[in-house]
Amino acid sequence: MTQLAKQLEEPRANAANQAEPALLQAQNLSMLYAPGKGFEDVNLSLYPGEVLAIVGESGSGKTTLLKTLSGRLAPQTGSISFQSDSNTAELYKISEAERRSLIRQHFGIVHQHPLDGLRPRVSAGGNIGERLMENGWRNYAEIRLQALTWLKAVEIDQSRIDDMPLTFSGGMQQRLQIARNLVTHPRLVFMDEPTGGLDVSVQARLLDLIRNLVTELQLAVVIVTHDLAVARLLAHRIMVMKQGQVVESGLTDRVLDDPSHPYTQLLVSSVLQQ
Amino acid sequence: MTSFSQQATALDDSSQQYNFAYLDEQTKRMIRRAILKGVAIPGYQVPFGGREMPMPYGWGTGGIMLSASILGQDDVLKVIDQGADDTTNAVSIRHFFSKVCDIATTEKTEQASVIQTRHRIPEQALSNNQILVFQVPIPEPLRFIEPRETETKKMHALEEYGSMQVKLYEDIVKYGYIATSYAYPVTVHGRYLMDPSPIPKFDNPKLHQSEALMIFGAGREKRIYCIPPYTDVHSLDFDDHPFSIQQWDEPCSLCGSHDTFLDEVLIDDQGQRMFICSDTDYCQKQQAAQLGAEHDSVS
Numbered sequence: 137m138t139q140l141a142k143q144l145e146e147p148r149a150n151a152a153n154q155a156e157p158a159l160l161q162a163q164n165l166s167m168l169y170a171p172g173k174g175f176e177d178v179n180l181s182l183y184p185g186e187v188l189a190i191v192g193e194s195g196s197g198k199t200t201l202l203k204t205l206s207g208r209l210a211p212q213t214g215s216i217s218f219q220s221d222s223n224t225a226e227l228y229k230i231s232e233a234e235r236r237s238l239i240r241q242h243f244g245i246v247h248q249h250p251l252d253g254l255r256p257r258v259s260a261g262g263n264i265g266e267r268l269m270e271n272g273w274r275n276y277a278e279i280r281l282q283a284l285t286w287l288k289a290v291e292i293d294q295s296r297i298d299d300m301p302l303t304f305s306g307g308m309q310q311r312l313q314i315a316r317n318l319v320t321h322p323r324l325v326f327m328d329e330p331t332g333g334l335d336v337s338v339q340a341r342l343l344d345l346i347r348n349l350v351t352e353l354q355l356a357v358v359i360v361t362h363d364l365a366v367a368r369l370l371a372h373r374i375m376v377m378k379q380g381q382v383v384e385s386g387l388t389d390r391v392l393d394d395p396s397h398p399y400t401q402l403l404v405s406s407v408l409q410q
Numbered sequence: 411m412t413s414f415s416q417q418a419t420a421l422d423d424s425s426q427q428y429n430f431a432y433l434d435e436q437t438k439r440m441i442r443r444a445i446l447k448g449v450a451i452p453g454y455q456v457p458f459g460g461r462e463m464p465m466p467y468g469w470g471t472g473g474i475m476l477s478a479s480i481l482g483q484d485d486v487l488k489v490i491d492q493g494a495d496d497t498t499n500a501v502s503i504r505h506f507f508s509k510v511c512d513i514a515t516t517e518k519t520e521q522a523s524v525i526q527t528r529h530r531i532p533e534q535a536l537s538n539n540q541i542l543v544f545q546v547p548i549p550e551p552l553r554f555i556e557p558r559e560t561e562t563k564k565m566h567a568l569e570e571y572g573s574m575q576v577k578l579y580e581d582i583v584k585y586g587y588i589a590t591s592y593a594y595p596v597t598v599h600g601r602y603l604m605d606p607s608p609i610p611k612f613d614n615p616k617l618h619q620s621e622a623l624m625i626f627g628a629g630r631e632k633r634i635y636c637i638p639p640y641t642d643v644h645s646l647d648f649d650d651h652p653f654s655i656q657q658w659d660e661p662c663s664l665c666g667s668h669d670t671f672l673d674e675v676l677i678d679d680q681g682q683r684m685f686i687c688s689d690t691d692y693c694q695k696q697q698a699a700q701l702g703a704e705h706d707s708v709s
């Protein structure tokens with residue numbers, strides 16, 4: 137993995153470097169389908185290399201919030217700014233064309249169900265290469281080399297490069313989806329329950345992989361999960377949601393070891409009981 | 411069901427009741443407006459409100475509507491199908507137009523002012539007083555990867571054509587080279603991705619900087635798109651797998667041409683084959699020129 141980091145990109149500053157300007161900033165963000173359904177009045181800042189976990193039970197609005205943060209669902213109120221290089225873009229003030237291009241260049245989006253984020257009838261190599269081709273790569277050999285490098289990085293046998301994702305196991309599909317997203321070196325990756333429907337042992341391996349990639353590539357990540365163990369393992373900070381409201385947020389250890397909101401206390405204790 | 415030519419013959423008796431070129435002037439104007447829009451935005455698919463034609467889709471109704479809208483009294487029409495003027499489809503369409511507009515028709519490429527075609531572009535270079543009308547079965551090049559019309563429209567609007575490149579990538583994975591040989595995708599005027607209809611990729615270079623106006627009509631999906639004269643048309647490819655056209659080891663058995671698109675034909679029931687030009691008019695002209703040359707050298 138250390139090799140990979142050298143090969144793939146310049147190491148950035150230390151994780152969660154708050155001396156740099158925030159990568160993503162959301163202010164007074166709301167999007168409600170109905171009262172309590174969606175999210176309300178969310179404020180957050182995410183710094184380069186920082187991992188933020190959004191936790192909460194099913195239906196609390198995590199996926200909706202992630203969609204809005206990642207440029208795929210306009211909020212009803214509030215704004216999101218994204219800092220790229222020296223430019224700041226207001227995610228929902230720029231045109232759709234600009235937004236889609238920004239997403240293509242700077243964001244990774246990992247869906248809960250891998251087939252939602254993959255082309256099932258395109259080979260693994262083609263899936264990884266698509267983003268590169270979208271960004272103008274036109275050399276077959278170079279695209280293939282990148283695909284091989286990334287298959288290795290996500291621990292998929294390189295001999296599977298020409299196989300269809302449909303022939304892959306769930307865990308492999310998820311790793312392929314991650315490779316497809318990371319190949320263009322996004323600065324910011326959004327993940328929605330990436331270990332969701334997987335077996336426990338497969339989950340553990342995937343989490344390990346994600347943690348290594350995040351550290352090696354100095355990725356900023358917003359990860360949605362209902363599993364506090366996942367948050368504990370990966371996140372620097374946690375945001376707890378209940379019925380569309382952020383009830384508590386802070387450093388992971390502080391929130392999980394010393395929860396202040398009764399709802400968080402309940403979440404933590406129900407995990408401990410298991 | 412009556413055949414197309416039977417229907418065209420039936421029209422014969424009642425042709426006085428039809429407007430020149432079958433369509434009413436209102437419809438023709440509407441189609442010409444769509445063509446003008448297509449010319450103004452090269453490669454962009456313009457929707458139009460097509461009319462029912464007295465023949466089924468798949469017979470080239472899209473092309474026929476376009477031809478009907480642009481033909482005038484003085485035009486000379488040529489119709490080709492797979493490069494030939496004498497196939498059923500070509501004969502029927504030519505017959506239809508000579509019935510409903512009483513205009514001159516020809517098989518000679520250089521004499522035609524309007525050429526309606528399916529599958530080929532004539533070998534002989536076209537000039538800027540000619541218009542080529544293509545019959546198009548499926549106008550949307552992105553359909554195979556994205557079935558939703560709303561989404562393909564967005565992909566065109568935002569110039570998101572990475573998925574088309576993925577298709578060519580997959581070709582190389584499977585075959586070792588870009589195996590797409592018909593309907594080979596192009597970008598027009600550095601902007602819109604376009605399906606050049608099922609012509610062989612051999613004809614793609616003829617789209618580039620063509621002197622003749624090229625207009626494409628899809629009857630079923632009611633779309634028109636155009637390549638104005640002298641427009642850049644680029645066939646998609648990879649730097650290390652550049653676009654290339656079909657080639658044959660042997661020349662045309664009839665005229666000896668080395669640089670034409672050849673069809674393989676069976677010549678006996680022992681499985682003997684030969685290769686001949688698919689453009690019959692061009693082939694005959696080459697043969698005539700050779701006869702002439704021989705004649706000259708004898709005399």
Ligand SMILES: Nc1ncnc2c1ncn2[C@@H]1O[C@H](COP(=O)(O)OP(=O)(O)O)[C@@H](O)[C@H]1O
Nearest residue numbers: 169172173174193194195196197198199200201
């Ligand atoms: N497109 C939608 N239309 C209407 N209601 C929705 C839509 N998407 C989600 N919801 C509702 O919003 C609430 C939050 O959903 P979601 O963000 O998916 O929650 P989570 O990811 O935390 O499980 C739920 O009650 C859900 O039913």
Ligand SMILES: [Mg+2]
Nearest residue numbers: 198199200328
């Ligand atoms: Mg969810």
Ligand SMILES: [Zn+2]
Nearest residue numbers: 662665687693
């Ligand atoms: Zn010939």
